[in-house]
Amino acid sequence: MRFQAAPRPGLLEYSFAKNARKAENFRVDPISLAQKLLSAGPICDHCLGRRFALLPGKLENFERGNLLRTALGFSAVPAESCWVCGGVFLRVPFWAEKAWELARDYEFKTFLFGVHLSPRLEAAEEFLGEEFPSPWAEPIRRHLNRSLGQAFERCLQREGRAASVDYARPDIQFLVDIEKDAVLLQVNPAIFYGRYRKLVRGIAQTSWTCPHCRGKGCEVCGGTGKLSTTSVEELVVPVFLEATGGTGGSLHGAGREDADARMLGRGRPFLLTVENPRRRRIDLAWVAAEVQRRSEGAVELLDLQPATPELEEKVKRGKFAKRYRARVILAAPVSQETWERALLGLVGEIAQRTPARVRHRRADLVRKKRVFSAQGRLLSQTEAELELTCEAGLYVKELISGDQDGTKPSLTELLGVEAKVAELDVLDILDEPGVVDQKEGG
Ligand SMILES: [Zn+2]
Numbered sequence: 001m002r003f004q005a006a007p008r009p010g011l012l013e014y015s016f017a018k019n020a021r022k023a024e025n026f027r028v029d030p031i032s033l034a035q036k037l038l039s040a041g042p043i044c045d046h047c048l049g050r051r052f053a054l055l056p057g058k059l060e061n062f063e064r065g066n067l068l069r070t071a072l073g074f075s076a077v078p079a080e081s082c083w084v085c086g087g088v089f090l091r092v093p094f095w096a097e098k099a100w101e102l103a104r105d106y107e108f109k110t111f112l113f114g115v116h117l118s119p120r121l122e123a124a125e126e127f128l129g130e131e132f133p134s135p136w137a138e139p140i141r142r143h144l145n146r147s148l149g150q151a152f153e154r155c156l157q158r159e160g161r162a163a164s165v166d167y168a169r170p171d172i173q174f175l176v177d178i179e180k181d182a183v184l185l186q187v188n189p190a191i192f193y194g195r196y197r198k199l200v201r202g203i204a205q206t207s208w209t210c211p212h213c214r215g216k217g218c219e220v221c222g223g224t225g226k227l228s229t230t231s232v233e234e235l236v237v238p239v240f241l242e243a244t245g246g247t248g249g250s251l252h253g254a255g256r257e258d259a260d261a262r263m264l265g266r267g268r269p270f271l272l273t274v275e276n277p278r279r280r281r282i283d284l285a286w287v288a289a290e291v292q293r294r295s296e297g298a299v300e301l302l303d304l305q306p307a308t309p310e311l312e313e314k315v316k317r318g319k320f321a322k323r324y325r326a327r328v329i330l331a332a333p334v335s336q337e338t339w340e341r342a343l344l345g346l347v348g349e350i351a352q353r354t355p356a357r358v359r360h361r362r363a364d365l366v367r368k369k370r371v372f373s374a375q376g377r378l379l380s381q382t383e384a385e386l387e388l389t390c391e392a393g394l395y396v397k398e399l400i401s402g403d404q405d406g407t408k409p410s411l412t413e414l415l416g417v418e419a420k421v422a423e424l425d426v427l428d429i430l431d432e433p434g435v436v437d438q439k440e441g442g
Pocket residue numbers: 043044045046047048082083084085086087088
């Protein structure tokens with residue numbers, strides 16, 4: 001594997017053509033530029049070659065430097081005396097070794113190096129650019145990052161391990177601070193995707209830290225430091241931490257249901273983030289089985305897999321139509337005919353003011369939301385079962401109760417009898433595109 005992704009041929013040709021034009025403006029040719037550089041003071045082959053990095057050919061910078069220097073009859077200088085870098089490339093194997101020591105206990109398939117240049121190096125690089133302009137030059141930062149990556153790969157090979165550079169989402173990252181001669185390791189989180197089913201009532205999705213004690217434990221929270229008794233997050237995260245050896249974790253759902261509502265069907269999509277994971281390729285079937293066992297069947301995990309950017313985007317967007325089942329209690333007897341007419345009236349656009357119970361945390365607005373379908377039956381004259389398909393963000397409890405005319409129309413309004421949700425289940429999260437449109441059409 002090459003450390004640096006090779007530029008696409010077209011791009012290289014283009015940049016070479018562009019650079020050749022620039023070279024004309026500079027009125028330089030590589031030989032006379034090299035001559036000028038070598039005559040200016042002691043310079044190492046890395047720094048000499050770096051001025052010609054973009055010239056065609058598959059040579060490393062120090063090889064180009066070596067060729068030019070010997071061709072022009074100059075002898076090598078000790079790297080420490082290089083007026084540009086002061087021998088910084090001599091430290092590369094040491095830093096790579098240090099990086100390996102920091103990372104050896106972690107599982108990773110991708111990595112990335114970054115360097116924090118010393119002010120001296122920054123200044124020397126700037127001076128080099130001003131006094132010895134070259135259309136083929138590579139910045140020292142990129143040169144160092146690549147050299148570090150190559151040296152790190154040699155460490156990995158020696159240890160029988162392999163990993164490649166990833167600029168976008170590396171598993172681990174190193175920062176080499178040249179001034180401090182230090183290497184820092186950052187282990188990026190492991191993110192998993194899955195869907196959870198919540199088969200009993202009274203479990204929140206996540207636990208809320210007690211605002212009175214900020215998690216320390218006080219009288220308000222009964223010493224637990226949090227406000228809900230149990231949450232899906234609390235049941236799931238420890239199992240992931242055990243599997244990955246991570247130091248912390250959190251669950252982020254695509255929306256959330258109330259603690260007293262069950263989450264059935266195919267479950268709700270979520271992301272599970274593990275901080276500082278030592279292992280990334282974990283036995284997800286074991287995780288699912290363990291969560292089910294420890295929660296005594298209250299929580300089930302489906303479809304577990306490492307998260308991709310697409311899945312992350314989907315969960316974070318999190319606005320999906322849903323199918324609900326509600327058991328509804330009616331304050332007075334209702335006839336079959338009234339019931340059926342009310343169901344018809346419920347389908348369509350609903351004007352819903354932010355419910356009283358959430359106004360403390362959401363802006364007080366009237367939102368237009370759609371009910372795509374409403375079906376149901378009277379179980380008795382004062383009890384009914386209702387199945388609804390609703391647009392994302394519609395509050396079902398208020399759709400039934402009317403929320404003191406905050407939601408219009410509502411089942412209460414349409415029946416002329418006060419209706420209240422006794423039990424609510426989310427039957428499905430319609431996160432595949434087109435599902436709702438089909439329902440609307442039908
Ligand atoms: Zn140098």
